Amino acid sequence: MSTTDLLASLQNSFIGRDTEYPTVDGKRGPRIYLDSAASTLMMGPAYDVGHEFLEHYASTHSDLHYAARGASHAFEWAHDKVLEFVGADPANYCCFFAGSGATAGFNRMAASLARARPGRDVVLVSEMEHHSNDLPHRHHNAEVVHIPCEGEFERYGGLDMESLRATFDQYGERVNYIAVTGASNVSGAITPLAEVAALAHAVGAYLIVDASQMIAHAPADMDAADVDVLVFSGHKIYAPGSPGAVIAKKSVLGEIKPAELGGGMVDDVYIAEYMPTATLPDREEAGTPNIVGAITLGAVLDLLTRVGMDKVREKEIALIDYAWKELSAIDGVTLYGPDPAEVARTGTLTFNIRGFDHGLTAAALNDYHNIQVRNGCFCAHPYVRELLKKELWEMDIDPDAPNAEGDIERKRGMARASLGLYTTRADLEALVAAVRDLVARRDEIKSQYEPIGSNGYRHRQFSPPAGDIFDPARNLENFLARSA
Numbered sequence: 383m384s385t386t387d388l389l390a391s392l393q394n395s396f397i398g399r400d401t402e403y404p405t406v407d408g409k410r411g412p413r414i415y416l417d418s419a420a421s422t423l424m425m426g427p428a429y430d431v432g433h434e435f436l437e438h439y440a441s442t443h444s445d446l447h448y449a450a451r452g453a454s455h456a457f458e459w460a461h462d463k464v465l466e467f468v469g470a471d472p473a474n475y476c477c478f479f480a481g482s483g484a485t486a487g488f489n490r491m492a493a494s495l496a497r498a499r500p501g502r503d504v505v506l507v508s509e510m511e512h513h514s515n516d517l518p519h520r521h522h523n524a525e526v527v528h529i530p531c532e533g534e535f536e537r538y539g540g541l542d543m544e545s546l547r548a549t550f551d552q553y554g555e556r557v558n559y560i561a562v563t564g565a566s567n568v569s570g571a572i573t574p575l576a577e578v579a580a581l582a583h584a585v586g587a588y589l590i591v592d593a594s595q596m597i598a599h600a601p602a603d604m605d606a607a608d609v610d611v612l613v614f615s616g617h618k619i620y621a622p623g624s625p626g627a628v629i630a631k632k633s634v635l636g637e638i639k640p641a642e643l644g645g646g647m648v649d650d651v652y653i654a655e656y657m658p659t660a661t662l663p664d665r666e667e668a669g670t671p672n673i674v675g676a677i678t679l680g681a682v683l684d685l686l687t688r689v690g691m692d693k694v695r696e697k698e699i700a701l702i703d704y705a706w707k708e709l710s711a712i713d714g715v716t717l718y719g720p721d722p723a724e725v726a727r728t729g730t731l732t733f734n735i736r737g738f739d740h741g742l743t744a745a746a747l748n749d750y751h752n753i754q755v756r757n758g759c760f761c762a763h764p765y766v767r768e769l770l771k772k773e774l775w776e777m778d779i780d781p782d783a784p785n786a787e788g789d790i791e792r793k794r795g796m797a798r799a800s801l802g803l804y805t806t807r808a809d810l811e812a813l814v815a816a817v818r819d820l821v822a823r824r825d826e827i828k829s830q831y832e833p834i835g836s837n838g839y840r841h842r843q844f845s846p847p848a849g850d851i852f853d854p855a856r857n858l859e860n861f862l863a864r865s866a
């Protein structure tokens with residue numbers, strides 16, 4: 383099968399891509415899912431691999447009965463697939479799974495590296511980071527220095543390399559590591575990792591990359607960029623329910639003590655002492671792992687490796703260029719982050735429509751157009767505030783005032799449309815048409831909504847209860863009725 387055919391067949395395989403929902407006009411139709419930066423849909427054949435594995439399910443860490451032997455082999459295969467996908471030579475790198483996303487990996491690495499290198503008391507973090515790749519470093523290290531981005535106001539974004547250079551010069555060998563995103567979850571701005579690695583290594587610091595938003599959108603090559611540690615969430619690359627993945631140089635892991643203790647990571651335990659194993663990744667994977675999730679993730683990565691991430695990226699660039707051009711041409715729409723012609727970006731587009739709060743935009747796109755986008759500050763509050771600064775000032779809101787009162791949550795945020803492998807040009811044409819419709823019918827649509835909570839909106843006549851959408855209890859009742 384050609385890579386083009388494989389890509390097309392994968393694009394059609396996603397579970398839930400065409401799930402139908404009702405809209406305000408009384409119709410029902412397939413959704414357009416543009417919330418992939420939060421979590422992606424499940425790739426069909428990868429789900430099948432995980433599901434079929436259940437026929438042989440057993441825990442790992444044993445070779446002596448058939449199922450455990452199969453499970454151990456498949457779990458090891460998943461590790462190999464991760465290493466291959468991120469261009470990490472197994473001679474130098476090791477992969478381990480942790481938690482249900484990237485958050486566990488950052489907490490682990492922050493705690494372990496702070497403990498392992500107490501003489502280096504400074505950590506650098508970019509201002510674009512998701513809280514997951516900021517707060518663990520603040521918690522575990524004496525000093526965190528935030529590196530600004532280039533540009534200002536709505537064009538703010540893309541790491542300011544001059545400022546980074548100056549900060550490395552200033553702190554030198556006090557820097558333990560720099561933690562930076564591979565691509566922002568707000569603007570999609572991509573970081574030049576090889577350049578950052580060279581600056582870090584010049585003073586003996588490590589580079590930790592948050593690849594959560596990069597992994598499904600752009601090729602990763604840890605060897606070529608000389609990245610020390612890379613962390614990502616499996617649920618952001620078409621394997622919801624899979625674990626987080628940490629890929630680290632063996633030399634780095636050799637310096638740290640295992641952060642989690644329990645079964646599977648020790649050679650022997652006595653009442654008086656215990657001996658953690660030297661074997662990787664076992665040393666870093668205490669407890670019974672998420673085997674099914676890891677195998678599903680391995681299957682996704684195998685298939686995407688066959689397609690080639692260059693090809694995935696090329697397809698996405700065409701979609702980003704189209705959406706950026708069309709949305710920025712609409713009067714009253716502000717797009718955030720650097721222009722993709724100037725800074726490479728992944729398929730994440732944040733925007734506001736004049737006269738609409740971000741929550742209202744998200745609700746109206748859902749209710750009137752069956753388009754699912756996210757809204758808010760996306761767990762990247764400092765970056766979003768910087769991008770919104772001018773608009774908030776114009777509304778007499780001080781973006782930097784902690785605990786500001788009033789309508790601040792309703793005003794402080796954006797709508798975010800984020801792409802996945804399944805996103806088509808037609809999906810984006812529908813988004814552009816829907817945004818135009820919201821602009822054209824601003825007053826009429828606004829009058830249909832009432833504010834709820836600190837930043838939500840509810841349509842006055844049309845608001846199907848959550849239980850009508852999916853209700854596990856109802857599913858069970860159906861099973862029980864069939865079994866009776």
Ligand SMILES: Cc1ncc(COP(=O)(O)O)c(C=O)c1O
Binds near residue numbers: 483514566567594
């Ligand atoms: C850039 C980035 N980093 C980290 C995370 C945290 O990932 P998780 O919630 O899967 O741990 C996210 C999730 O949205 C993200 O977008």
